[in-house]
Amino acid sequence: MARAGSERPVPSRSLLVRDIQILATLDTKLGDIRDAAVYVEGNVIKWVGASVDIPTNIRAEETISLPNRVLIPGLVNTHHHMFQCLTRCVAQDEKLFTWLATCYGPWQHMTGKDVYISSKLAMVELIMSGCTCSSDHLYLYPNDVRLEDSIRAAREIGMRFHPTRGAMSMGKSKGGAAPDSTCEEEEYVLKDMAHLIKEYHDPSRYSMLRMGLAPCAPFNVTQDLMVAAAKLARQHEGVRLHTHLAENIEDIEYMEKTFECRPGEYIRRVGWDKDDVWFAHCCMLDDSETKQWAQDGVGIAHCPSSNMRLASGIAPVRKLLDNGVKVGLGVDGTASNDSGHMLMEARLAMLLQRAGGNEKGMSGREALTVATQGGAQVLGRDDIGRIAPGMAADFVAWRTDCVCFSGAQHDLVAALVFCTPGMPSVDLSVINGDVIVKDGEVLTCNVKEVIKEHTERSIALCGHL
Secondary structure: OOOOOOOOOOOOOEEEEEEEEEEEOOOOOOOEEEEEEEEEEOOEEEEEEEHHHOOOOOOOOEEEEOOOEEEEEOEEEOOOOHHHHHHOOOOOOOOHHHHHHHHHHHHOOOOHHHHHHHHHHHHHHHHHOOEEEEEEEEOOOOOOOOOHHHHHHHHHHOOEEEEEEEEOOOEHHHOOOEOHHHOOOHHHHHHHHHHHHHHHOOOOOOOOEOOEEEEOOOOOOOHHHHHHHHHHHOOOOOOEEEEEEOOOHHHHHHHHHHHOOOHHHHHHHHOOOOOOEEEEEOOOOOHHHHHHHHHHOOEEEEOHHHHHHOOOOOOOHHHHHHOOOEEEEOOOOOOOOOOOOHHHHHHHHHHHOOOOOOOOOOOHHHHHHHHHHHHHHHOOOOOOOOOOOOOEOOEEEEEOOOHHHOOOHHHHHHHHHHOOOOOOOOOEEEEOOEEEEEOOEEOOOOHHHHHHHHHHHHHHHHOOO
């Protein structure tokens, strides 16, 4: 079998999901529909409406009935380091740079099998929390690790995937923050980036895999690599650029000392001030940079759990959205989160924008929109994030006859965000027309076996702390 596995075939059958208690399409024209139905042919939604209005000419090959369910578009995760779920609860009381210094110890011992199994477990966690499309930022390549290891995991489990070829090239001996042993030669990095684009990138509508290029951060790559990666990406339709930026005050201080500028000027210098770019975090933007982000069309992956855990700060999401900046959500790595629960990120994003005293800082509906359409925009997609004819068949459902929804039957959609703690995993997940989760069970892998192997590998790696 090839290192990256095989592409999943597009389903050839038709699917009708009906009797849905409440369907939140997040489409401005369709709105919410009670006792709803969604009809899919292959991997594309063909019809949406009330169950009583199902056209008589629809003869689905598979029908799923979903009473007592709330169904929404699949959530979109715009920032992750999936390998990090091997090292949860590490450096529990540290900020970014000292946390990283601790984590590099075990991470340097990772193998390709570690990355494969950790990616698969991370995807299970995401899928069971409502995610159907995820990016991943793999920036460490010790031993035999390759990006193909995570691509294989995505293909096997059925996740719509935006892997990014990350890299670190500026170690401590060159003035960077990473150990020299974790860094790569830039010539090799660029060669591998070009190979991965040629081999795996699919810019077509409904694509299951689109590549991104992601030099890790200004504090561990040279400006030359940032410039070269941007030049390479822009030679290929749909290849986007990603990095960490303005994560905390130490990040800003490093940039001002090393480059004698703030983030806004830095991205201009390296040519990353375009609408094919998205940055993780951006907790420390000033007002001029907020406006610049809107003018340039760049996107942001807001990672509330990680930012709180590492005491990095709170991204000015309300201000960013009001200025027209594209904002999606990211769980970030599960060594700084320490979870991969997308619905919880939506809840925390909402609560953080209220914590400063603005009760209208973010509504529950807006949090879901950011977690779906916002993420789709950040990743450059117009085929996911809504449930409507012509959109990709990515949607998820939760049972509503459980403790957390009792008392919230008057607004089950808002309850997804307000009542998240204690909420069960998804009851149904459909990705690209494939039924990935049914009756709460993942159909595309043996979850118990994944957990067993992942736990064994995690214990071995954490022995290097």
